[in-house]
Amino acid sequence: MPGTEHDHDDPKRFTQEECFNVVWNHRLLFSTNTLETDNHVLADAIRGGDGDSSQHGMIAVIDAGVANTNPGLVSALEDYVKAHRVSLPELRSVHITPGGELAKNDPKVVEEILTLINEHRICRRSTVLVIGGGAVLDSAGYASAIAHRGVRMVRMPTTVLSQADSGVGVKNGINRFGKKNFTGTFTPPNAVVCDTELLKTLDQSEWITGFSEVVKIALLRDAGLFEGMEADAARIRGRDLSTAMRYITESARLHLEHITRGGDPFELDEARPLDYGHWSAHKLEQMTDFELRHGDAVSIGIALDSLYAGMIGVESEDSVGRTIALLEDLGLPIHHPAMRDGKNLLEGLQEFREHLGGKLTITLVTEPGSSIEVNEIDTKTMMRAIEELSSRT
Ligand SMILES: NC(=O)c1ccc[n+]([C@@H]2O[C@H](COP(=O)([O-])OP(=O)(O)OC[C@H]3O[C@@H](n4cnc5c(N)ncnc54)[C@H](O)[C@@H]3O)[C@@H](O)[C@H]2O)c1
Numbered sequence: 001m002p003g004t005e006h007d008h009d010d011p012k013r014f015t016q017e018e019c020f021n022v023v024w025n026h027r028l029l030f031s032t033n034t035l036e037t038d039n040h041v042l043a044d045a046i047r048g049g050d051g052d053s054s055q056h057g058m059i060a061v062i063d064a065g066v067a068n069t070n071p072g073l074v075s076a077l078e079d080y081v082k083a084h085r086v087s088l089p090e091l092r093s094v095h096i097t098p099g100g101e102l103a104k105n106d107p108k109v110v111e112e113i114l115t116l117i118n119e120h121r122i123c124r125r126s127t128v129l130v131i132g133g134g135a136v137l138d139s140a141g142y143a144s145a146i147a148h149r150g151v152r153m154v155r156m157p158t159t160v161l162s163q164a165d166s167g168v169g170v171k172n173g174i175n176r177f178g179k180k181n182f183t184g185t186f187t188p189p190n191a192v193v194c195d196t197e198l199l200k201t202l203d204q205s206e207w208i209t210g211f212s213e214v215v216k217i218a219l220l221r222d223a224g225l226f227e228g229m230e231a232d233a234a235r236i237r238g239r240d241l242s243t244a245m246r247y248i249t250e251s252a253r254l255h256l257e258h259i260t261r262g263g264d265p266f267e268l269d270e271a272r273p274l275d276y277g278h279w280s281a282h283k284l285e286q287m288t289d290f291e292l293r294h295g296d297a298v299s300i301g302i303a304l305d306s307l308y309a310g311m312i313g314v315e316s317e318d319s320v321g322r323t324i325a326l327l328e329d330l331g332l333p334i335h336h337p338a339m340r341d342g343k344n345l346l347e348g349l350q351e352f353r354e355h356l357g358g359k360l361t362i363t364l365v366t367e368p369g370s371s372i373e374v375n376e377i378d379t380k381t382m383m384r385a386i387e388e389l390s391s392r393t
């Protein structure tokens with residue numbers, strides 16, 4: 001409890017405890033054609049409301065997957081910064097970095113960004129603009145968070161998953177010792193700018209994979225959103241952009257709301273509802289040497305925990321059936337050959353507990369829109385769920 005305690009018998013003993021808050025402003029902006037010079041969204045986001053960042057420098061880190069499929073992107077960014085030079089910091093360097101999980105598995109990626117931050121004298125009021133998928137946002141976000149104990153960072157997520165979920169979050173990190181997100185920090189970005197147009201160059205499997213996180217948040221928070229996805233699954237799969245954006249923006253909004261109003265932005269509690277389906281997802285990613293996409297692994301993880309919850313009577317048969325049907329209708333996987341090593345997969349429970357700290361806390365959905373936390377998993381039943389899912393064709 002805050003306050004001061006004196007030991008009257010021993011004046012050398014003294015305890016003081018204080019409590020303090022740090023206020024963060026979390027800005028999420030969706031727009032289209034953000035690099036057209038008459039669009040001010042990105043310029044406003046970079047400038048921010050926190051002082052004189054425009055007087056300082058900026059470097060851009062761009063996911064190679066985005067740069068390669070959008071050949072005009074770098075020059076469009078340079079032109080944009082020139083056109084807004086009165087309000088924007090000077091763009092000192094543009095760095096293209098490998099996309100995908102390699103960005104989190106190869107420690108050189110973070111080292112290179114730290115080197116650039118040093119060489120281009122990026123100070124705590126200067127900005128690192130990161131354009132890319134969740135993996136590049138995580139690794140460049142980590143480099144930005146540890147350089148000078150935190151330089152300004154503006155994210156431009158370019159995948160469905162990162163616009164709907166990860167880009168909005170306050171976490172960053174890289175994989176170490178073969179474990180997901182072993183090294184990282186909780187550091188909110190200064191702003192998140194999502195450009196719908198950038199999603200057009202994703203290939204089909206990268207497009208659909210991110211919707212597993214949308215299914216996740218709908219199952220946890222919003223039965224109506226889940227029903228909408230059931231009705232619109234074919235349109236989402238068929239890349240009807242205006243339909244899909246309704247779900248992506250709603251997912252982003254729900255994630256933002258959870259972080260900013262849920263009372264536990266830096267995940268100090270044992271319960272981590274946003275990690276529904278993730279204990280097995282993270283383990284499967286590791287078991288497949290990260291060849292399995294995070295979004296696909298989450299889809300399998302949701303199917304598995306739903307089947308398990310049905311088996312122990314926590315989730316109704318109808319809800320389990322609808323969940324698995326929606327994942328399949330979207331074209332998402334519900335099993336993977338690596339699951340045949342069920343014993344190894346179950347070790348993911350312990351690793352998940354270690355990563356979170358405290359006692360094992362797993363979120364299970366009871367029906368779309370509501371969930372509970374459990375502190376025990378019956379491993380025999382979970383093994384049965386693993387075997388049943390693996391045997392599906
Ligand atoms: N920090 C968090 O809170 C959080 C939450 C969820 C997931 N994640 C992490 O996010 C990562 C997955 O991110 P992801 O699903 O965005 O995929 P990704 O970052 O792994 O990217 C997948 C591929 O798409 C390419 N790509 C990205 N944008 C593109 C575009 N617009 N056009 C063409 N190609 C493009 C990339 O180069 C890469 O090859 C995982 O590492 C996961 O752990 C982090």
Ligand SMILES: [Zn+2]
Nearest residue numbers: 213278294298
């Ligand atoms: Zn996830």
